Amino acid sequence: MQGGLIVQKYGGSSVANIERIQKVAERIVNYKKKGFSLVVVVSAMADTTDELIEMADKINPEAPEREMDMLLSTGEQISVSLLAMAVHKLGVEAISFTGGQVGIITDGNYTKARIVKIQAEKIREELKKGRVVIVAGFQGITIAHDITTLGRGGSDLTAVALAKELAANECEIYTDVEGIYTTDPRIEPKAQKIKMITFDEMLEMASLGAQVMQPRSIEVAKKFNVPIHVRSSFSQNPGTMIVKEAVKMEGAVITGVTLNKNEAKITICDVPDRPGAAAHIFKELSEGGVNVDMIVQNVSHTRKTDLSFTIPKADVSKTIKITKKTAKEIGAGEVLQDEDIARIAVVGVGMKSHPGVAADMFETLAENKINIEMISTSDISISCIIKKKFVETAVKELHEKFKLAK
Ligand code: ADP
Ligand code: ASP
Ligand code: MG
DSSP states (O other), rough: OOHHHEEEEOOOOSSSHHHHHHHHHHHHHHHHHHEEOOOOEOOSSTHHHHHHHHHHHHHHHTHHHHHHHHHHHHHHHHHHHHHHHHHTTTTEEEEEEEETTEEEEEEEESOOOOOOEEEEHHHHHHHHHOEEEEEEEEEEOOOOOOOEOTTTTTHHHHHHHHHHTOOSSEEEESSSSSSOOOOTTTTOTTBBSSSEEEHHHHHHHHHHHOOOOOOHEEEEEEHHHHHHEEEEOOOOOOEEEHHHOOOTTTTTOOEEEEEEEEEEEEEEEEOOOSHHHHHHHHHHHHHOOOOOOEEEOOOOSSSEEEEEEEEEEHHHHHHHEEEEEEHHHHHOOOOEOSEEEEEEEEEOOGGGGOHHHHHHHHHHHHHHTTOOOEEETTTEEEEEEEEEGGGGHHHHHHHHHHHHOO
């Protein structure tokens, strides 16, 4: 096929209403007329997924996860069918499918299922007929025919996985900003668009809170070397290329600053200082499916010590339940929760060869009278937990300090 195959993904804001869906249809038809084959992955319209979660919470805050997936997958069914109708209206043949219909087979880990394989014959057949194939993002099906979802932001993963499976010539992620920026452009208007970023840096930024790409989609892109073009569905401008190796601006130590307000801090007080205490706590949490992140444990001077860790906010009630039980079992004290925190981080491969990044970061926070509650580092990032009310100031000051501002 002349022009080759493009996988395009449109996020929720790109299909937020009828007009936006019609605009997306026009873009699709333009590509089609240039001779490209198109597989289009679509998210649920704007806030649909959040609204569905809210409704479920009102009925049962501990709803079975299988039923959550059954519910959440409906959001994408609405947008794919409407988009297919809009493309038809413009005189081009299009056909919409659920994840299950196009053979996106996952494990049974509801709400965060992993793709096991993709049986893409159906997509290939439809492409051969010259149709635009429109696939519901964020969802799959188990071998037992239960509907699953791939975790929040999971349409990104659907797109990358399909681009790999179909050996697409391009994978485009259309969103409501013009690409990947040095920090969230909605928080810092001086943020700059990055032309090219490596999988490693993007993975780090995404994992630390830059919601523009789902972290797991970048893991898959990295594993199979699928370059991604992140760009705006509101303009024709080129966006950011996420690639294996990027040409760096000379002297740039930090690539981006991220923030995340979706974590909570749990503290178990007076944990007995003996082998096996931490093992017991974290084994129970992992068996309960809680994703623990930063962990801080102090040296004990009294044979007892406090142990703090962060978790996704969505897991707070589950975590408290499990931790209270284990705390009792090991003879620890109370369990405290703090949802009034945020994480800020600086990310950049440049810090590997540049000493002093941590010192600069801590100094910047200190100058702004922002207290650091927890610190964690990786090869290419440094994160701090601070009080939530300081997060915007911290982002702006760090962005300035590391010379990322326009
Ligand atoms: P979509 O609905 O298209 O999937 P998302 O809301 O998931 O879009 O992601 C886009 C949003 O990510 C942007 O509106 C922006 O506020 C946010 N964002 C956070 N960090 C960054 C960053 N470093 N660069 C670009 N956008 C970012
Ligand atoms: N609709 C899903 C969500 O809001 C998936 C996505 O948008 O990528 O998380
Ligand atoms: Mg998204």
